Amino acid sequence: MATAPYNYSYIFKYIIIGDMGVGKSCLLHQFTEKKFMADCPHTIGVEFGTRIMEVSGQKIKLQIWDTAGQERFRAVTRSYYRGAAGALMVYDITRRSTYNHLSSWLTDARNLTNPNTVSTVSCCTNLTNPKHCLLFLEASAKTGENVEDAFLEAAKKIYQNIQDGSLDLNAAESGVQHKPSAPQGGRLTSEPTPQREGCGC
Numbered sequence: 001m002a003t004a005p006y007n008y009s010y011i012f013k014y015i016i017i018g019d020m021g022v023g024k025s026c027l028l029h030q031f032t033e034k035k036f037m038a039d040c041p042h043t044i045g046v047e048f049g050t051r052i053m054e055v056s057g058q059k060i061k062l063q064i065w066d067t068a069g070q071e072r073f074r075a076v077t078r079s080y081y082r083g084a085a086g087a088l089m090v091y092d093i094t095r096r097s098t099y100n101h102l103s104s105w106l107t108d109a110r111n112l113t114n115p116n117t118v119s120t121v122s123c124c125t126n127l128t129n130p131k132h133c134l135l136f137l138e139a140s141a142k143t144g145e146n147v148e149d150a151f152l153e154a155a156k157k158i159y160q161n162i163q164d165g166s167l168d169l170n171a172a173e174s175g176v177q178h179k180p181s182a183p184q185g186g187r188l189t190s191e192p193t194p195q196r197e198g199c200g201c
């Protein structure tokens with residue numbers, strides 16, 4: 001059987017950050033599987049999920065890194081910021097401390113993402129003060145409300161930045177890969193191997 005060509009034009013790399021237990025893995029699971037997983041196990045280090053979305057008529061593969069929020073994994077998490085085109089910061093509306101810690105997550109996102117990646121998008125679930133965020137959405141991994149839009153709005157902004165030239169695709173660690181014209185084996189060599197099938201939890 002012939003190898004299928006890529007069925008997407010771009011890959012955008014996202015990172016999901018925020019304290020432990022705020023719903024990062026559930027958000028990713030709801031986005032990739034369209035299901036709420038109430039008993040999602042704790043994320044160890046960093047996990048990974050993908051989904052292809054249509055943005056402005058282009059098929060875009062979102063490659064989403066779901067990080068562990070605990071301090072002991074912070075160093076591991078930090079190594080994933082570079083080369084992220086989008087950063088989704090998440091907090092739990094029922095736990096004030098997770099909101100207070102957003103400033104520290106934001107500092108890491110600002111310091112550790114590529115400065116050329118102007119399209120770094122912070123999409124803060126349930127955030128009531130969006131002054132630091134390019135995008136703000138109140139979302140629920142439980143009901144699925146706004147989950148789609150949290151990822152889509154960031155992708156639209158990144159795609160817009162590509163179109164208007166403010167995001168240079170050739171820049172190192174832009175967080176975006178254009179689909180190669182001659183795919184080999186139907187799989188990008190730089191694509192990571194998921195630690196787990198399907199679920200990013």
Ligand code: GDP
Nearest residue numbers: 020021022023024025026038039040140141142
């Ligand atoms: P993470 O550590 O940030 O990845 O958090 P998890 O995704 O593992 O979720 C932590 C807990 O919050 C789990 O018990 C989930 O069932 C619960 N949870 C996650 N998202 C939501 C949500 O949108 N609404 C409600 N009510 N609970 C949620």
Ligand code: MG
Nearest residue numbers: 024025042043
């Ligand atoms: Mg998790």
